Amino acid sequence: MDAINSGDTAWVMIATALVMMMTPALAFFYGGMVRKKNVLSTLNLSFITIGLISLQWVLLGYTLAFGASVDGLIGDLRFLGFAGVGAEPNADLAATIPHLAFAAYQMMFAVITPALITGAFVERIRFKTFLVFTLLWATLVYDPVAHWVWGLGGALRRLGALDFAGGTVVHITAGFSALAFAWVLGHRKWFGKAAMEPNNIPFTVLGAGLLWMGWFGFNGGSALAANGLAINALVTTNTAAAAAAIVWMFLSWRDNKPSVLGIVTGAVVGLVAITPAAGYVTPLSAILIGAVAAPISYYAMRLRLKRGLDESLDVWACHGMGGAWGALATGLFATRLVNPAGADGLFYGNPGLLVVQATAVIAVIAFAFGVTFLLARVLRRFMGLRVTSSEEEVGLDISEHGERAYA
Amino acid sequence: MTKKIEAIIREERLTDVKEALYRIGIVGMNVFEVHGHGRQGGIALAGRTGSYRVDLLPRVQLNIILSDHNVEKTVETICAAARTGEVGDGVVFIYPVEEVIRIRSGERDRAALAYEGDIDTRRNGNGAHAASASAETRAA
Numbered sequence: 001m002d003a004i005n006s007g008d009t010a011w012v013m014i015a016t017a018l019v020m021m022m023t024p025a026l027a028f029f030y031g032g033m034v035r036k037k038n039v040l041s042t043l044n045l046s047f048i049t050i051g052l053i054s055l056q057w058v059l060l061g062y063t064l065a066f067g068a069s070v071d072g073l074i075g076d077l078r079f080l081g082f083a084g085v086g087a088e089p090n091a092d093l094a095a096t097i098p099h100l101a102f103a104a105y106q107m108m109f110a111v112i113t114p115a116l117i118t119g120a121f122v123e124r125i126r127f128k129t130f131l132v133f134t135l136l137w138a139t140l141v142y143d144p145v146a147h148w149v150w151g152l153g154g155a156l157r158r159l160g161a162l163d164f165a166g167g168t169v170v171h172i173t174a175g176f177s178a179l180a181f182a183w184v185l186g187h188r189k190w191f192g193k194a195a196m197e198p199n200n201i202p203f204t205v206l207g208a209g210l211l212w213m214g215w216f217g218f219n220g221g222s223a224l225a226a227n228g229l230a231i232n233a234l235v236t237t238n239t240a241a242a243a244a245a246i247v248w249m250f251l252s253w254r255d256n257k258p259s260v261l262g263i264v265t266g267a268v269v270g271l272v273a274i275t276p277a278a279g280y281v282t283p284l285s286a287i288l289i290g291a292v293a294a295p296i297s298y299y300a301m302r303l304r305l306k307r308g309l310d311e312s313l314d315v316w317a318c319h320g321m322g323g324a325w326g327a328l329a330t331g332l333f334a335t336r337l338v339n340p341a342g343a344d345g346l347f348y349g350n351p352g353l354l355v356v357q358a359t360a361v362i363a364v365i366a367f368a369f370g371v372t373f374l375l376a377r378v379l380r381r382f383m384g385l386r387v388t389s390s391e392e393e394v395g396l397d398i399s400e401h402g403e404r405a406y407a
Numbered sequence: 408m409t410k411k412i413e414a415i416i417r418e419e420r421l422t423d424v425k426e427a428l429y430r431i432g433i434v435g436m437n438v439f440e441v442h443g444h445g446r447q448g449g450i451a452l453a454g455r456t457g458s459y460r461v462d463l464l465p466r467v468q469l470n471i472i473l474s475d476h477n478v479e480k481t482v483e484t485i486c487a488a489a490r491t492g493e494v495g496d497g498v499v500f501i502y503p504v505e506e507v508i509r510i511r512s513g514e515r516d517r518a519a520l521a522y523e524g525d526i527d528t529r530r531n532g533n534g535a536h537a538a539s540a541s542a543e544t545r546a547a
Binding site: 194195197251252255256257258259261262265298301302305314 | 451452453454455456457458459460461462
């Protein structure tokens with residue numbers, strides 16, 4: 001039996017708390033950007049996801065993601081209801097911490113991922129349909145992809161794809177699912193005709209700051225130990241966020257003024273891009289990864305607006321494109337000097353890794369987009385995706401929740 | 408005859424306008440935050456990327472009730488203090504008022520509008536006293 005290391009266990013438990021905090025932080029990040037009449041609804045879409053997915057994960061999600069592999073596609077049901085997941089470490093998943101600590105840490109990733117998608121459908125989604133969608137999406141998209149990438153014997157893991165903390169599992173799945181869902185759902189009333197002003201940009205700045213802090217647990221905790229790799233991940237994370245925030249500032253300055261909403265968005269995009277790479281690259285590479293992520297997401301956002309698609313809070317541009325860039329960048333910048341358990345990328349003499357990373361990116365994009373598109377079509381047919389036009393005009397705070405944010 | 412001045416001005420001129428009005432002895436007013444636009448149409452604000460247009464702009468509206476012989480001077484004072492020369496400086500409307508009743512005392516019309524240190528006290532040559540009364544009102 002492996003021995004539990006108390007330092008590792010303490011760090012992973014703290015990291016679990018940090019990643020948990022990211023979902024309410026995301027609630028504020030998104031909540032600030034919608035109109036006043038939808039702020040509670042938007043906060044709640046993230047908040048209730050903590051409730052929904054925490055239960056789904058204990059009951060079913062964890063075993064689908066991390067149970068013994070069935071042909072590399074999905075986990076078996078051995079951990080159903082957290083059966084056999086206790087104080088003893090699981091040597092294959094995390095050898096020096098209780099198995100339950102690993103499962104709880106992973107739970108917070110499963111929670112925040114569907115919460116990220118909510119940015120696509122704020123201000124018009126029917127709440128009842130959202131609840132059903134989130135449970136089905138976690139089960140049909142997140143759990144399988146987590147298994148492919150992180151599960152023992154998962155198809156993409158066997159292929160050699162690297163994803164340190166969830167560039168593909170979290171950000172590509174959320175970003176491209178957001179795109180598919182927004183496409184099926186359609187735009188908000190008056191989108192593109194009347195200005196839809198953010199009700200509280202300070203909320204968004206607060207949320208972004210807490211996300212940045214939480215990301216130290218997201219990426220640093222993914223070392224699953226309190227060691228040199230964890231601090232490498234923490235430093236690359238901070239560095240990439242800093243670089244992306246500053247590049248975004250200059251991009252928005254060139255087009256108008258250095259927008260605060262833009263600067264904090266840039267920071268989040270840098271955090272997204274470094275996520276798959278954090279434990280495989282050096283801090284210097286992290287500067288490049290963050291700096292390149294900013295224009296990719298910036299121009300993806302402009303393209304999305306130009307095409308008239310109401311993917312309202314740009315989940316695709318920030319998380320989908322940022323995550324895809326990060327996964328490919330891992331294939332460029334990864335080095336065994338940082339992580340002997342990883343691989344060398346193109347710039348360290350191994351072009352093969354880039355091919356593997358690109359394969360994983362394409363597979364996950366196609367799967368997440370495809371399944372979400374079908375799921376949204378089915379739910380539109382059987383439940384209806386949108387509130388009525390007049391409910392939308394009144395705002396979801398009143399029409400869906402019977403509350404208002406400010407008296 | 409009692410009049411109502413309704414002045415819609417730039418938010419950032421409010422302090423200057425209030426100070427100028429205090430100086431001539433106008434110490435009572437109501438201030439509203441309003442949104443609207445005239446010929447200016449709107450402005451562009453910085454968003455996440457580039458900019459977006461906002462068509463309803465924030466302004467403040469001052470309502471002042473006063474005797475008609477004080478209207479001209481007050482309007483001149485407001486215009487001088489509110490003007491920047493750029494599009495969007497605002498407008499002033501003047502309306503007749505049927506009647507004014509002060510709730511505490513039941514006084515009506517001109518009596519209801521008069522107080523120590525107001526514009527009429529100053530007109531009657533009691534400037535020094537008026538200035539200090541006006542300062543007290545401000546402190547209160």
